[in-house]
Amino acid sequence: MAIATTALLAACAPNSKQLASGIDLANLDSTYQPGADFYMYATGGWQKAHPLTAEYSRFGSFDQLGEDNNERLRSIIEEVSAKENEKGSIEQKIADLYNSAMDSVKLNGEEYWYDLEGFLLCDGYQNTREITNNWLNEVWPRMQRQGVPGLFAMYIAADEKDSKNNLVTIVQGGLTLGQKDYYIDKDARSEEIRKAYQKYIVDLSQHSGFGEEDAQRISQDVMRIETRIAEASKSRTELRDPEANYNKLSYAELKEQFPGIDWDGFFGNFGMEGVKEVCLGQPAAIHEVEKVLKEETPEALQNIYLWHAMDMVSSFLDDESRALNFGFYGKVMSGKEEDRPRWKRAVAAVEGGLGEALGQLYVAKYFPPEAKARMEKLIKNLQIALGERIDVQEWMSDETKKVAREKLDAFYVKVGYPDKWKDYSELEIGDSYLRNMLAVGEWEIKDMIKTKFNKPVDKDEWYMTPQTVNAYYNPTTNEICFPAGILQPPFFDMQADDAFNYGAIGVVIGHEMTHGFDDQGSKYDKNGNLVTWWSEEDTKQFEERIQVMREFHDSIEVLPGLHANGSLTLGENMADHGGLMVAFQAFKNATKDAPLDVIDGFTPEQRFFLAYANVWGQNIRDEEIQKRVKSDPHQLGMWRVNGQMPHIDAWYEAFGITESDPMFVPKEKRVTIW
Ligand SMILES: [Zn+2]
Incomplete structure (x- = not known):
């Protein structure tokens, strides 16, 4: 047969019969x-x-649909951009976010670097070596509010054993490479990735304004601290066991069992007053963070936070920053040869920052x-x-x-x-791509706290x-x-x-x-x-x-x-x-x-x-x-x-x-x- x-x-x-059979x-x-x-x-x-193009490390019929969808999203965005939009409307936000990501002249211009300096340091500060204390107390908390990853992660989600209610959840984090294996595995491929990662840290740090010596030190500090945390972290497979990752504590127990982290300061920074309970997913990794905070110098801590910040924003800056980012994540890690064109990255930025706003326009047009x-x-x-x-x-x-x-x-x-859409009214979008993306990061955290902190689960999210x-x-x-x-x-x-x-x-x-x-x-x-x-x-x-x-x-x-x-x-x-x-x-x-x-x-x-x-x-x-x-x-x-x-x-x-x-x-x- x-x-x-x-x-x-x-x-x-192939003939017209295809339609009937699909x-x-x-x-x-x-x-x-x-x-x-x-x-x-x-x-x-x-x-x-459909041979692989330089842009892709994997291309399937799934991705083909993604490509077609991208074209549709672009046409929606461009249609919106061509109009005169009321300030504060979702159309204005979509258009401005997209245009800020597309404006290559501005992104590569001199002026734009003031945004980066203001973000990485603090307006007015010049020499990072001398400002560690101020930096850790002033700049770093602000960055956390903007969504820069620290040494662990916090989010609010359904309590797995009381699923009608939300619970503050603390999980392992701090690994730029995403998972522990990359830091620990001894095979040649993992070694190659680690080497390339160190070079990426040095290159991007230097490009972001640090001298060679500082850049080298940042690279060493980052590798050492991330490797320490990786060793104490769970693997992806271990994370698949929900019971083993459920560890509910009262706030008093959290402070008592993990005294090395200033929890009042941490939650206070997000305006989260009145944390009653938390789920602390991976105690070993969080204990290691306590040790890191105690044993590492303030300079080293500043360096790793700075790194997480530079890495996060590298795609929202000039072409060279983006090229360094792509050279590591796209080329080395995935085998891609060429970055996506700017318009696709700009669509992705709107998708990431204003996803449901764009979705509203999308379904009106494309979903019968x-x-x-x-x-x-x-x-x-x-x-x-x-x-x-x-x-x-x-x-x-x-x-x-x-x-x-x-x-x-x-x-x-x-x-x-x-049935109901996210409310973006408090998100302000202007003409700086970097500031827009930081505003998105900050809005997402605020929105999560506003809609979930000490609140029941909304099943319609x-x-x-x-x-x-x-x-x-x-x-x-x-x-x-x-x-x-x-x-x-x-x-x-x-x-x-x-x-x-x-x-x-x-x-x-x-x-x-x-x-x-x-x-x-x-x-x-x-x-x-x-x-x-x-x-x-x-x-x-x-x-x-x-x-x-x-x-x-x-x-x-x-x-x-x-x-x-x-x-x-x-x-x-x-x-x-x-x-x-x-x-x-x-x-x-x-x-x-x-x-x-x-x-x-x-x-x-x-x-x-x-x-x-x-x-x-x-x-x-x-x-x-x-x-x-x-x-x-x-x-x-x-x-x-x-x-x-x-x-x-x-x-x-x-x-x-x-x-x-x-x-x-x-x-x-x-x-x-x-
Ligand atoms: Zn599945």
């Missing part, structure tokens, strides 16, 4: 057999047609009400299918099934865009903007959210039939739903509280089953000698598996009474899997693979396809895969969840 399909494919050119035949590569490399079979043509209605129906059908899947699980006890179904029924569903090409599940509100941005091809196509839409967006919906029952989500109940609701036996059965997934992905070699991290990617891999299982069932339910035809030589079942695979077609550089294996809880595109298909019985049937095919996995070795 596979051979027949392949032969047919080769004879077929599958672009040009995306396939019939030189591959579906049972040998399904990923290349389904997406090889797309990959060939029919799309919302069809999406809601799809979600309903997926919900029914997941309920059916839960019912037929043999490993789950009846009591746990009952509670699982209650959780499923309690999903809070968000589609398209929020959105954690993604409507124009985002993505979706999420949030365990503490038990919500699934599908922004307008993802409700477009190749995920969702109003012109395509159910085989396509269930295979693409249907699996995304099922994926997000399954997060409610993955290795992390299953630890939260229907109200979003971190409690055990599974029986011990169910948990044991569950663990045994997910172990199969973990080991399968651990064994995958993503580059010669480099293996995927099955533990880090476990939740996402299970969500892909659940998404496929549930969406396929929902698809069968939906077409039970009126089965779809063969189109373009493919059965509806085949089209379902082709649509799924096409979401993940991508090209990627080795550096980006190395980075993602360390940091991304999602598998690489190739393995979201080839690591999943062998565990889906319906895929074997659809393509007639047999034991002789390289991707074949014996039934007893397949993942059996959902």
